Amino acid sequence: MELLLYRLCCSNLFYVLLVIIICRLSDCYDPLDPNGNITVSFDILQYTSDGYVARITIQNFYLYRHVDKPGWRIGWTWSQNEVIWSMSGAFATHQGNCSSFKFQTPHSCMKYPDILDWMPDALPQNRSDACCKGGILDAWAINPSKSFSSFEMTVGNLGGNPTGYRPLNLTLLAPGPGYTCSPIIDTDPTVSSVVGGRREEQVYRTWKSTCTFSSYLANKTPVCCVSLSTFYNAAITACPNCSCGCRESDQSRTLCTSQGMSPSDLVSDTDILQCTDHMCPLRVHWHIKNNFLDHWRVKLTISNYNLGRNYSNWNVLVQHPGFSQNSTSYSFNSIVLPTIGVPDEVALFWGIEYYNDELLQADKVQVGSVTTEILLRKDMDSFTLRNGWAFPRRIYFNGENCEMPLPDTFPMLPNGGSRIDPPHWSLLPIVVYLTYKISGFRF
Numbered sequence: 001m002e003l004l005l006y007r008l009c010c011s012n013l014f015y016v017l018l019v020i021i022i023c024r025l026s027d028c029y030d031p032l033d034p035n036g037n038i039t040v041s042f043d044i045l046q047y048t049s050d051g052y053v054a055r056i057t058i059q060n061f062y063l064y065r066h067v068d069k070p071g072w073r074i075g076w077t078w079s080q081n082e083v084i085w086s087m088s089g090a091f092a093t094h095q096g097n098c099s100s101f102k103f104q105t106p107h108s109c110m111k112y113p114d115i116l117d118w119m120p121d122a123l124p125q126n127r128s129d130a131c132c133k134g135g136i137l138d139a140w141a142i143n144p145s146k147s148f149s150s151f152e153m154t155v156g157n158l159g160g161n162p163t164g165y166r167p168l169n170l171t172l173l174a175p176g177p178g179y180t181c182s183p184i185i186d187t188d189p190t191v192s193s194v195v196g197g198r199r200e201e202q203v204y205r206t207w208k209s210t211c212t213f214s215s216y217l218a219n220k221t222p223v224c225c226v227s228l229s230t231f232y233n234a235a236i237t238a239c240p241n242c243s244c245g246c247r248e249s250d251q252s253r254t255l256c257t258s259q260g261m262s263p264s265d266l267v268s269d270t271d272i273l274q275c276t277d278h279m280c281p282l283r284v285h286w287h288i289k290n291n292f293l294d295h296w297r298v299k300l301t302i303s304n305y306n307l308g309r310n311y312s313n314w315n316v317l318v319q320h321p322g323f324s325q326n327s328t329s330y331s332f333n334s335i336v337l338p339t340i341g342v343p344d345e346v347a348l349f350w351g352i353e354y355y356n357d358e359l360l361q362a363d364k365v366q367v368g369s370v371t372t373e374i375l376l377r378k379d380m381d382s383f384t385l386r387n388g389w390a391f392p393r394r395i396y397f398n399g400e401n402c403e404m405p406l407p408d409t410f411p412m413l414p415n416g417g418s419r420i421d422p423p424h425w426s427l428l429p430i431v432v433y434l435t436y437k438i439s440g441f442r443f
């Protein structure tokens with residue numbers, strides 16, 4: 001039994017099984033943000049002679065997954081023969097066939113309208129409240145005031161039923177695929193307070209749909225990996241080779257360039273990276289810098305190997321039990337997120353506005369990078385440099401999981417020994433569960 005446990009937890013197979021089980025149990029949703037979703041609400045503000053005026057709000061409730069350039073794109077199917085007479089704060093990409101409307105031209109007659117946000121330079125006549133951000137939505141835990149977008153539309157051609165029919169089959173690209181939206185349902189009408197909070201007003205009717213992200217559906221290759229180093233060992237644990245692709249492989253759609261070659265020599269319209277053994281566009285490095293009497297200090301560095309992409313409003317999430325104690329991050333913003341049912345605390349880091357909130361592209365000579373030192377208080381009962389405790393359990397960049405090196409490659413304490421110890425105790429319940437499963441309930 002002990003032997004089985006040991007062999008399980010120290011083999012690569014264990015990690016493969018772990019990933020499969022987490023995906024199976026949860027359909028690959030993110031256990032660190034289990035309630036994350038993007039909610040799309042249709043508020044009916046007013047009825048008209050042949051339809052209604054609706055305000056559509058797209059609220060990003062993901063704590064650390066933002067909607068990046070080129071922004072959201074939503075669409076649906078009309079259940080009847082609706083048309084959009086006019087729209088402000090967004091626009092339909094196609095007008096469609098409006099030839100049956102002789103006296104007034106609708107904004108869009110499409111059966112499946114496809115809607116985009118205006119850029120910030122939109123004309124005042126085309127704007128509405130909370131619009132025109134080029135479809136970009138910030139993450140909820142980072143900037144709630146910029147985590148939603150809204151637009152208004154006048155819907156008509158409904159004939160006898162001006163109270164309207166719910167649109168069907170909402171689709172959301174934010175910006176790429178990966179989001180699945182629930183059917184649009186009737187909910188309690190949205191209430192807003194006016195007169196300085198002394199009066200409440202409610203809309204006529206509210207329809208809602210909730211869209212959730214699955215990295216399995218998005219089918220993305222990893223974008224990020226983790227490397228580790230310490231003050232007590234000169235060896236650096238690099239990102240696992242081929243974390244995001246292999247340099248030699250022809251199938252890889254990512255191109256890389258060695259020093260001296262300019263990106264313009266290569267084919268455009270794919271990401272071009274600096275060549276590395278990991279081939280990730282991004283790398284997060286965790287360096288254990290000092291071990292003081294009652295504090296310890298880490299240097300966290302995020303590097304961009306892309307030669308043609310800057311990351312605005314980047315964020316990095318680190319899962320580590322050390323964040324249960326007070327910590328100070330010197331050059332990034334940070335908060336510890338509430339987690340339920342997840343072992344080990346989760347801290348979220350993001351850049352300081354106008355200082356390092358933009359992770360710049362690499363050039364031929366160096367990568368773009370941002371860095372901070374983090375001072376953590378020690379919990380004397382749990383702090384240890386042994387067994388890889390001081391290394392992160394999990395790291396995300398912009399909500400995407402970063403490939404971690406395997407525990408048997410972590411930097412060792414000078415007196416050795418740490419390689420044969422099993423990895424984090426936080427994994428023990430899963431080890432036990434697996435052992436239980438594999439041994440077929442025989443103990």
Ligand SMILES: *[C@@H]1O[C@H](CO)[C@@H](O)[C@H](O)[C@H]1NC(C)=O
Pocket residue numbers: 035036037038039061210
């Ligand atoms: C969407 O997220 C919000 C905020 O976390 C939560 O209150 C709501 O229940 C979520 N909706 C669904 C359907 O999960």
Ligand SMILES: *[C@@H]1O[C@H](CO)[C@@H](O)[C@H](O)[C@H]1NC(C)=O
Pocket residue numbers: 097098099100
């Ligand atoms: C446009 O719609 C009208 C009637 O709704 C139809 O007669 C006409 O053929 C359509 N035109 C095209 C190009 O589809």
Ligand SMILES: *[C@@H]1O[C@H](CO)[C@@H](O)[C@H](O)[C@H]1NC(C)=O
Pocket residue numbers: 087091123125126
């Ligand atoms: C934007 O506003 C201009 C000026 O009023 C108007 O001509 C144009 O049709 C509007 N665009 C859309 C897509 O509503």
Ligand SMILES: *[C@@H]1O[C@H](CO)[C@@H](O)[C@H](O)[C@H]1NC(C)=O
Pocket residue numbers: 077168169
């Ligand atoms: C909506 O989606 C369902 C299931 O994907 C499909 O059966 C149905 O035909 C779609 N409806 C329309 C009007 O496209």
Ligand SMILES: *[C@@H]1O[C@H](CO)[C@@H](O)[C@H](O)[C@H]1NC(C)=O
Pocket residue numbers: 241277
């Ligand atoms: C990764 O690849 C480099 C050369 O490309 C090699 O030197 C190194 O040993 C490899 N590391 C591992 C862990 O396989």
Ligand SMILES: *[C@@H]1O[C@H](CO)[C@@H](O)[C@H](O)[C@H]1NC(C)=O
Pocket residue numbers: 308309310360361
């Ligand atoms: C990235 O930012 C730098 C400096 O602001 C700028 O020169 C460069 O053009 C930007 N790259 C892209 C792809 O926008």
Ligand SMILES: *[C@@H]1O[C@H](CO)[C@@H](O)[C@H](O)[C@H]1NC(C)=O
Pocket residue numbers: 326327
């Ligand atoms: C955490 O650190 C801050 C600032 O250094 C201090 O004000 C606060 O009391 C500390 N909290 C705990 C629980 O130690």
